[in-house]
Amino acid sequence: MRFLVTRPQPDCKRSADKLRAAGHIADEAPLLEFKVMPPEPLDLSGVSALAFSSRRAVSVLRGHPQLADLLGLPVFTVGDATAEACRQVGFQDVRSAGGDFAALGALILREHAGLGPGAVFYPAAQDRAGDLEALLKDGGLACRTRVVYRMEPVEKLPAAVVTALTRAAYDGVLVYSRRTAETLLFLLKSSGLDAVVPGLKVYAISSQAGEPLSDIMRVRVADAPCEAALLDLVLAEC
Incomplete structure (x- = not known):
């Protein structure tokens, strides 16, 4: 079977290689595309913990001159992959x-509450799938967000992908974020391909990620918001 993987590099190749290892195209x-913001001094005064909703934010801080000041803080992550990225950088207390x-x-x-008073420092993307700052504020906790990277959408689909979509050559498209789904929807509509994709399956890592494409494609959602669950879904339907 043939699939289209749409996530940013280098993760795109890693995910595609897993499908190839299972015998698929x-x-x-x-x-x-991943773009790092220019490094600036971090205001860590009054900070008692860190929060990460992306491995990419962790990778940005890996080379930051204030990394040593961060490593002693407890860290909260959105998922296990981000938690592992934190441990590889050197964080010890990762939840x-x-x-x-x-x-x-x-x-x-x-x-x-068990960590004492202080704000949560949140290195994040410019465009985010959720509002962590608002969630914490509603709970009475201060959150200090710092944008450390942005993800820029590409301007067009590769010619080979356009040809494959036109010929209905794909058995499914893998989508890992809402922003990616929104970008794909825009590119399909701007090139007139939205008329040829009805019936094509979208394998989404979450319902939020798949929602933008639900009106023109068949969205299937992983049981858990992680790549392992997404690939399990894809391979189970092959």
Whole structure:
């Protein structure tokens, strides 16, 4: 079977390779490009914990001159992959919500009281799938957000992908974020391809990620918001 993987590199290749290892054809079409913001001094005064909703934010801080000041703080992450990325950088006290923004907010509000007073420092993307700052504020906890990277949408689909979509060559498209789904929807409509994709399956890592495409494609949602669950779904339907 043939699939289209749309997540940013280098994750796109890693995911595609997993499908290839299972005997399938996987085309890579990263729809968002990773751009690091210029490094600036971090105001860590009054900060008692860190929050990460993305492995990419962790990778940005890996090379930050204030990393040593951060490593002693407890860390809350949205999921297990982000938690593992934190441990690889050198964080010791890492707590994973194993879910989405709501789960991350709930975990922080539940466990932060034991860490003493202070704000949560949140290195994040420019465009985010949820509002962690609002979730924590509603719970009476201050959150200090710092944008450390952005994801820029590509301007067009690769020519080979356009040809494959036109010929109905794909058995499914893998989508890992709402922003990617929104970008794909825009590119399909702007090129007139939205008329040829009805019936094509979208395998989404979450219902939120798949929702933008639900009007023109058949969206299937993973049982859990992680790649392992998404690939399990894809391979189970092959």
